[in-house]
Amino acid sequence: MDVSDLSDNLEKLQNIEDKIVKEYNFIRECYRFKFPELENLIHHPVEYVRLVKMIGNETDMDRVSHLNDVLSSAMIMVVSVTASTTCGTPLPEDILKRTLEACDRVIELDSIRIKYLKFVESRMLDIAPNVSALVGSATVAKLIADAGGLVELANLPACNVKLVGAQKKNLAGFSSDQLRIGYIEQTEVFHSTLGDGLGVGYGMFGQDGCGKLRVSATPTRLKLSKTYKSKLAS
Incomplete structure (x- = not known):
């Protein structure tokens, strides 16, 4: 994959993530009437959307299955306890229908996003071998995608590289990352x-x-x- 191919794939990836953000914002606006506290508990947009799809208008969390596919045991407990005391009310059927349809679109878009990201990642050893050796090809793919390209990443001041991923340009809504740490600080090599x-x-x-x-x-x-x-x- 040459530089132009990389740019094309990164542009497609950006467009997909922009669509995810738009759908996510719509879902959030609708579902906060049902479970307003959820968006403050779940900061990853796709995880949030998957939970909305699972919970729907259900008021008894014990009846919601497969939560462990999305959340840890500790977070399941937090979400369940919060749901039992929520000030929200069930959504009207038409609003619920539109919300769940938007959830399906996000899940499908995220699946496509992952395929593009993996494709870009698979070419990182050829495109950016040194950085890939340092932090891993998956992290490099994310860095390049967020920076807008390989040249753009290379031109970033060193002090800003560590922030890439912490203050994203509406990429899949990761700007809501509550820890405010970038991809570099999330890598295993950083902590070891x-x-x-x-x-x-x-x-x-x-x-x-x-x-x-x-x-x-x-x-x-x-x-x-x-x-x-x-x-x-x-």
Whole structure:
């Protein structure tokens, strides 16, 4: 896949995600009359839509099946308890019908989105081998998709790259990411190297003939741990 093919696929991916956002906003506007608290509990738009599809006008969450396909056991408990005390009321049949039809459209669009994303991801080792080796081809595909292209990503200031994914341009509604951390900070390599402060991942610093890395008397692990606790709490 050359640069033009990549741009075409990224443009299609962007169009699909824009459609998902439009449908998601419609669903949210309708369903907040039934379960207003749900959008504050479930921040991922596709997860939210799948839950709306499952719950519908049901008032007894014990009668809603397959919740564990979307939520963890802890979140199922939170959603169930909140649903039992919600101030919402069942939707009129016509509004419910339109809402559920929009849910079906989002689920179908998300399936197509995943196919495009996987296709772009499969070409990342050829297009951006170095970055793929660092953070994984899946993360690179998301970074390029959000930045608007490979050239655009390369031209981003380093301080902004870590934010890609945290403040998205309405891509599948991920702008509602409550933790406000980008794709880089979500990768496994980040938490097993810089995130843990173990000294791994600092390149050649500290090795013979490669200079020294100045460290403070306070363990780096503790500093980073406090930083991330503060970020996650915000």
